Amino acid sequence: MVIGAALDILARCGTPRTVYNDMPLGNPLGKPFDRSMHRETLRLALTLAVDAKSPGTVVETSFVWDAFDTDESWKRNFCFIDPNTPEKYLAMGEENRQRRLDNKAKGLFRE
Amino acid sequence: MKTRYIDRTRDYYRAQGFSTDYTWSQYDETPFAPLGKPLNESRVTMVTTGVVEADIPKPIRTAKHYPFSDAPGAFFTEELSWDKTTTHMRDRSSYFPIEILQALEEEAFIGDIAPRFHFVPTEYSQRLTIEQDAPSIVRACLEDEVDIAILIPL
Numbered sequence: 734m735v736i737g738a739a740l741d742i743l744a745r746c747g748t749p750r751t752v753y754n755d756m757p758l759g760n761p762l763g764k765p766f767d768r769s770m771h772r773e774t775l776r777l778a779l780t781l782a783v784d785a786k787s788p789g790t791v792v793e794t795s796f797v798w799d800a801f802d803t804d805e806s807w808k809r810n811f812c813f814i815d816p817n818t819p820e821k822y823l824a825m826g827e828e829n830r831q832r833r834l835d836n837k838a839k840g841l842f843r844e
Numbered sequence: 845m846k847t848r849y850i851d852r853t854r855d856y857y858r859a860q861g862f863s864t865d866y867t868w869s870q871y872d873e874t875p876f877a878p879l880g881k882p883l884n885e886s887r888v889t890m891v892t893t894g895v896v897e898a899d900i901p902k903p904i905r906t907a908k909h910y911p912f913s914d915a916p917g918a919f920f921t922e923e924l925s926w927d928k929t930t931t932h933m934r935d936r937s938s939y940f941p942i943e944i945l946q947a948l949e950e951e952a953f954i955g956d957i958a959p960r961f962h963f964v965p966t967e968y969s970q971r972l973t974i975e976q977d978a979p980s981i982v983r984a985c986l987e988d989e990v991d992i993a994i995l996i997p998l
Contacts, residue, residue, distance in 0.1 A: 748874065758998065764938065771941045776953070808847045
């Protein structure tokens with residue numbers, strides 16, 4: 734059973750039971766401090782544990798992140814690439830690659 | 845419209861100069877086990893990608909199992925990939941809803957809560973997830989006689 738917000742990733746993997754909440758990555762249960770939303774999401778998941786009859790069952794909640802954000806502009810934020818600053822992303826990549834090399838040199842890796 | 849996370853992350857890493865795209869897990873068959881008992885007799889646990897022990901360096905974090913009483917008030921999440929522009933992680937309940945699970949136990953909506961929850965690292969290597977982390981969590985869940993494990997990836 735998975736409660737998640739990245740449905741394309743879950744669908745590709747093929748999770749047995751999924752509750753999909755269309756929220757920003759980080760808050761799969763719902764908006765921060767919205768206890769009733771969290772509760773409803775969790776109840777849906779637990780109910781699905783009983784009700785699902787076949788693998789790959791997905792239940793989508795009806796919750797929205799921001800009812801006033803009608804064009805869902807928040808969905809452009811994750812992994813946003815500003816075309817005006819390509820060097821910024823190349824620098825991030827260089828830092829990432831160097832960090833991996835450093836970790837390996839320090840013996841920080843799993844086998 | 846649903847966000848296409850696979851496409852977005854692929855483009856993001858290409859922009860960073862990575863020449864090989866990440867290959868996401870893909871399976872033709874999905875395992876499935878019927879619950880086999882009523883919800884109000886079932887034991888429930890949670891599996892989180894939120895980090896409990898931030899002092900363990902990211903590259904060597906492995907699956908671990910903790911008593912629910914050891915759950916931090918705020919998990920360490922800075923190194924994880926969530927939408928840091930749109931939201932925040934200041935409300936644990938939005939990714940680790942233990943208080944709500946406890947309420948559902950008190951209401952007898954579920955049987956009870958397992959003694960331990962589980963951390964699974966967001967490991968780049970699918971081999972390590974499949975061969976080490978996932979089996980470790982399965983073993984711990986069997987030891988704890990868990991009926992329902994809810995994976996809540998951040």
